[in-house]
Structures are given as structure tokens and as C-alpha cells.
Amino acid sequence: MEDLETVKFQPVIFADYSPGEAIRKAVGISRQDVLFELKESKIKGRGGAGFPTATKWMLTAAAKADKKYVVCNADEGEPGTFKDRFLLLEHPELVFDGMVVGGITVGAQKGFVYLRAEYEYMLKSLEDYLQQMKKDNLLGENILQSKYNFDIEIRLGSGAYVCGEETALIESLEGHRGEARNRPPYPVNTGFMGFPTTVNNVETFAAVSHIITKGGEWFRNYGTDKSTGIKLFSVSGDCEKPGVYELPWGTTISEILDLAGASNTKAVQVGGASGYCYPKTQFDRKLAYEDAGTGGSIMIFNESRSMLKILKNFMEFFVEESCGQCTPCRIGNAKLLDGIEKLEKGEYTFKYINQLIDLGRSMQVASKCGLGQTSPNSFISILENFREEIFAKSSGGRNVN
Amino acid sequence: MDVLEKNSITEEITGLIEQFGRDRSSLLPVLQGVQRKHQHISDFAQQEIARLLDIHPVEVYSVISFYSFLHSKPKGRNTIRLCKTIICDLLGKNEIEEALERELGIKFGETTNDKNITLEYANCLGMCDQGPALIVNERVYTKVTPQKVIEILNGIN
Numbered sequence: 001m002e003d004l005e006t007v008k009f010q011p012v013i014f015a016d017y018s019p020g021e022a023i024r025k026a027v028g029i030s031r032q033d034v035l036f037e038l039k040e041s042k043i044k045g046r047g048g049a050g051f052p053t054a055t056k057w058m059l060t061a062a063a064k065a066d067k068k069y070v071v072c073n074a075d076e077g078e079p080g081t082f083k084d085r086f087l088l089l090e091h092p093e094l095v096f097d098g099m100v101v102g103g104i105t106v107g108a109q110k111g112f113v114y115l116r117a118e119y120e121y122m123l124k125s126l127e128d129y130l131q132q133m134k135k136d137n138l139l140g141e142n143i144l145q146s147k148y149n150f151d152i153e154i155r156l157g158s159g160a161y162v163c164g165e166e167t168a169l170i171e172s173l174e175g176h177r178g179e180a181r182n183r184p185p186y187p188v189n190t191g192f193m194g195f196p197t198t199v200n201n202v203e204t205f206a207a208v209s210h211i212i213t214k215g216g217e218w219f220r221n222y223g224t225d226k227s228t229g230i231k232l233f234s235v236s237g238d239c240e241k242p243g244v245y246e247l248p249w250g251t252t253i254s255e256i257l258d259l260a261g262a263s264n265t266k267a268v269q270v271g272g273a274s275g276y277c278y279p280k281t282q283f284d285r286k287l288a289y290e291d292a293g294t295g296g297s298i299m300i301f302n303e304s305r306s307m308l309k310i311l312k313n314f315m316e317f318f319v320e321e322s323c324g325q326c327t328p329c330r331i332g333n334a335k336l337l338d339g340i341e342k343l344e345k346g347e348y349t350f351k352y353i354n355q356l357i358d359l360g361r362s363m364q365v366a367s368k369c370g371l372g373q374t375s376p377n378s379f380i381s382i383l384e385n386f387r388e389e390i391f392a393k394s395s396g397g398r399n400v401n
Numbered sequence: 402m403d404v405l406e407k408n409s410i411t412e413e414i415t416g417l418i419e420q421f422g423r424d425r426s427s428l429l430p431v432l433q434g435v436q437r438k439h440q441h442i443s444d445f446a447q448q449e450i451a452r453l454l455d456i457h458p459v460e461v462y463s464v465i466s467f468y469s470f471l472h473s474k475p476k477g478r479n480t481i482r483l484c485k486t487i488i489c490d491l492l493g494k495n496e497i498e499e500a501l502e503r504e505l506g507i508k509f510g511e512t513t514n515d516k517n518i519t520l521e522y523a524n525c526l527g528m529c530d531q532g533p534a535l536i537v538n539e540r541v542y543t544k545v546t547p548q549k550v551i552e553i554l555n556g557i558n
């Protein structure tokens with residue numbers, strides 16, 4: 001693996017930070033103070049769903065139970081996402097310190113990192129780092145002579161995208177198939193082994209470390225009103241400078257394209273395979289929870305690329321990764337893929353295509369978990385936004401179905 | 402499998418369970434431990450894991466079958482997983498695929514006759530900024546070219 005050459009430094013996630021700083025701060029103030037700063041920062045989860053972190057931690061803190069857990073979601077399986085890899089390799093101190101602050105705040109004594117199997121190559125260095133934290137009394141019993149105990153264990157995944165969904169992740173940690181649970185109950189009440197559990201993305205923990213040391217207000221100064229702070233974007237595809245970019249929320253798609261040195265761009269897929277595909281006419285859209293929301297995957301496609309081929313690749317992914325528990329997702333994704341194959345051959349009617357789009361819309365509401373609820377997004381947005389290309393290519397409207 | 406071999410597998414599993422705890426939630430780490438050493442989890446190993454964790458063998462099998470990185474059938478001593486997701490595809494995955502199949506004389510999904518190497522696909526490896534990407538066992542290779550494939554294969558003994 002080569003070093004990243006292209007990270008853009010905005011002084012937030014990459015601001016000055018000395019290892020252990022956030023923990024030192026957290027042991028000296030009350031839980032309420034930590035929650036206050038989080039609330040002030042208005043930070044929302046960086047894993048994609050965008051749930052306010054302060055609320056999640058407050059709910060876990062308020063739940064009454066003998067044990068509680070903190071889980072760092074390092075499953076990073078969304079196609080086109082690699083910013084968590086970067087954080088874990090380059091800034092483990094931010095991630096682990098954030099987890100310890102989480103443990104102190106919600107009252108948990110144990111944390112898990114659920115690391116995707118594909119990232120096993122970083123396991124050793126991460127474990128070494130944890131050992132060092134123990135030696136420095138930043139982890140273990142009576143952290144920095146305080147009353148707090150907290151330990152972190154790294155668990156590996158085994159190659160299943162759906163395990164990034166927080167309830168499937170918990171099932172997997174418990175030693176089961178990674179099948180999503182019905183929600184409610186939510187993990188903040190009934191999580192790992194039935195105990196209150198807060199699950200957060202790698203980047204969320206990293207941001208928390210800075211928020212605790214520099215204050216919620218400092219963080220809130222970046223970004224937009226509804227999407228505060230800085231976000232790491234994973235930029236890949238047809239551009240000169242793919243890499244991890246640190247940019248404020250509210251940055252437009254075209255601004256990212258300029259920074260990344262993209263030219264002749266036809267389409268930008270925001271949010272990975274489960275996100276939306278934007279055509280040129282929408283490159284002024286803002287990356288923000290209130291506009292084009294995302295966990296940070298930005299995939300760039302130039303004029304030479306076939307949208308149908310891209311879409312097929314995404315749908316094959318979902319057919320493979322659906323856990324098969326519920327019908328809308330298990331059958332629905334296979335039907336959408338069928339539809340793409342028919343489009344490739346030009347064997348379709350517009351009536352049939354419209355039925356598929358309707359099917360996609362019912363999957364969005366009827367599927368049990370986020371996988372099936374979001375897998376039709378690329379299908380619908382590509383068919384809607386690139387109609388001309390897709391229907392000009394295939395002979396179109398032949399009455400075979 | 403002879404008695405000695407069986408005993409050593411039982412011993413190994415007992416060790417893993419001691420390490421991770423005699424609890425259902427240790428199942429994945431235990432399975433991963435067995436697979437790391439044997440590249441698959443045999444019927445006998447599954448039964449032993451079930452017995453020692455006090456769960457039904459069907460449960461163990463059901464978990465193995467869910468995860469794409471766990472196998473119940475023997476595989477090569479080394480597994481190469483090539484990313485087939487869209488960005489690596491655009492960056493030249495097909496060339497890498499051809500080079501691997503040509504050099505090893507097998508197709509994806511197959512294992513070489515000497516049981517040394519299995520070829521598999523993977524979904525996005527989180528290396529899209531440096532594709533095409535592949536993983537050999539747990540080591541990751543980026544910006545792979547057909548020439549680099551030869552070096553990578555030479556490095557696998």
C-alpha cells in the first residue's frame with residue numbers, strides 16, 4: 001500500500017492533538033459536561049444515517065443496566081469508502097480516545113472495535129497501540145487514577161457488508177449470523193447481549209476527541225447549520241487525485257470535482273452503492289445531511305463510462321450481500337438485477353421498467369433494514385437521471401414482457 | 402483424519418476457547434482461528450466447536466455459511482481476493498483477472514492442483530483510491546498491474 005498523497009488538510013480532524021488529551025479532559029469533568037459539549041457541537045453520526053451523537057450517548061447513559069458497551073463500527077463496507085481505513089492507520093489515537101470518552105460518558109467498561117476482515121492487515125498495529133495505551137494508563141483499570149475502568153477488544157468481521165448495520169453487527173459480535181434485528185428496541189437499550197450499547201462510526205469517535213478538547217462551539221463553526229463540522233470524503237474514480245479529503249459540510253459536488261482534478265465528468269455517485277447518482281445538472285448540490293447526505297463516498301465517472309454497467313455492478317453487490325431474511329430485499333434486488341440484464345439486451349417495455357421503479361420504491365419502505373431500504377436508490381436515480389443514455393443504448397420498448 | 406490429527410484439532414480449539422472465553426460470543430473468533438490455520442473449518446472441527454461451546458453443530462454450520470470469508474470445504478493454503486467493485490473495475494480489474502488466471506492456469510473460484518492458491522473475488526476492499534486492489538491472505542496490494550501480478554505470485558511460497 002502506498003502513502004496517500006492527496007489529503008486536504010482542514011484543521012479539524014487533523015488539528016493538533018496529543019494522544020490521550022480527550023481522555024485527560026473527560027476524567028476531569030462530569031458526564032454532563034461531556035454531553036453538553038457534544039450537544040453544542042451538534043455532531044451527527046459519520047456512518048451514514050446521521051443520528052445525533054449526543055442523543056445516542058444520552059440515551060445509553062440514561063439506560064439502567066449492570067453493564068453497558070461501546071462499539072466502534074469499523075466495518076467500512078460501503079463501496080467507495082476508505083476514510084475509516086485512513087483514520088485507523090494514521091490516527092488511531094483519535095479513534096480509541098473517542099471510544100474511552102464514550103465509555104466514561106455512557107458508563108460502559110468495555111468497548112469493541114468491529115474491524116472488517118478485509119482490514120486484518122492493520123490488526124497487529126492497532127493491538128500494539130492498545131497495549132501502549134494500557135501501559136500509559138489510558139486504558140484498563142482506574143484510567144489516569146480516576147474511578148473509571150474501560151477496556152477495548154478488537155473483533156474481526158468475516159466478509160459480510162450487512163454486518164455494518166448496527167443490529168447485524170451486534171448479532172455478529174454475539175456469535176450469530178449477521179442478520180439485522182427489528183428496531184425498536186434500539187441498541188441504546190437492548191444491544192450487545194441485551195445490554196445498552198452505543199454503536200458509532202470510526203470517524204464519529206475521532207471527531208468526539210477533538211470536540212471534547214476544543215469545545216462544541218469550535219466544531220460547530222464549520223459546516224452548515226444542520227450539518228455541523230468537517231467531514232472526511234473518500235474520493236475515487238475518474239479524477240487525477242483520488243484520496244481522503246477533509247472538507248466542511250456544504251461543499252458542493254463541483255467543488256469536490258475541482259479539488260480532485262476531475263474532468264469530463266458525467267456522473268457522481270454520492271454515498272456509495274446505496275447512495276444516489278447525480279448528473280451534471282445537479283453538480284451544484286451541497287454535500288450535507290439536508291441535501292446530498294452521505295457517509296463520505298464520492299465516486300466519479302467520466303463521459304466514457306456506461307451508466308448501465310455501473311448500475312449492474314451495484315446491483316450485483318446487493319444481490320450478493322442481502323442477508324436474505326426479508327422478502328422485499330431478497331427477491332427485490334434480484335428482480336432489479338434481472339431488469340438491468342433485460343435493459344442490456346434491449347428486451348424490455350417501459351411498462352416493465354416503471355414496474356421495477358415502483359418495486360424499488362416499495363423496497364425502500366418495506367425492507368427490514370437499511371440494506372434493502374437503500375439498495376434501490378442507485379437503480380432509481382440512475383434510471384431517472386440517465387434515461388437518455390440508457391434507453392438510447394438498448395433498442396428500447398421491444399414488447400417482450 | 403487419524404486420531405492424532407483429531408486430538409490436535411481438539412487441543413487447538415480448546416486453546417482458542419480458553420483465549421476468547423467459553424461463550425457463544427466467542428464463536429466467530431474461534432472459527433477465524435481455526436480457519437487461519439487450516440484454511441477451512443472441517444466437519445470434525447465444527448462438531449468439536451459445537452461440543453465445547455455447548456451449541457448445536459447446525460448452528461455452527463449456519464454461521465460459517467453466512468460469512469463469505471469462512472469456509473467449510475478445503476481451500477488453497479493461500480487465498481487471493483481480487484476486488485470486483487466498480488472503481489477497481491474501471492481501473493483495470495479485467496487485466497489483473499486475466500493475468501492471474503493465465504499465470505495460475507485456473508479460473509476464479511478454483512484452487513491450483515498443488516493446493517497452494519485459491520482465486521476469489523471480493524467486494525470493495527476500501528482501497529479505491531489506489532485500485533486495482535487485491536488481498537493475499539490478509540496482506541493488501543494496491544495499484545496492481547499485470548507485471549506486479551507476477552511479483553506477487555513469486556512472493557507466495
Ligand SMILES: Cc1cc2nc3c(=O)[nH]c(=O)nc-3n(C[C@H](O)[C@H](O)[C@H](O)COP(=O)(O)O)c2cc1C
Nearest residue numbers: 045046047073075076077164165166200201204370
Ligand atoms: C447495510 C448497512 C451497512 C452499514 N455499514 C456501516 C459501516 O460500515 N460503518 C458504519 O459506521 N456504519 C454503517 N452503517 C450504519 C450503522 O447501522 C450505524 O448507523 C452507524 O454505525 C452508527 O454510527 P454513527 O451514528 O456514528 O454514524 C451501515 C448501515 C447499513 C444499513
Ligand code: SF4
Nearest residue numbers: 323325326329369372
Ligand atoms: S433488508 Fe436485506 S439485508 Fe436487511 S434484513 Fe432484509 S434481507 Fe436482510
Ligand code: FES
Nearest residue numbers: 484489526528529
Ligand atoms: S472498488 Fe476496489 S477497493 Fe474499492
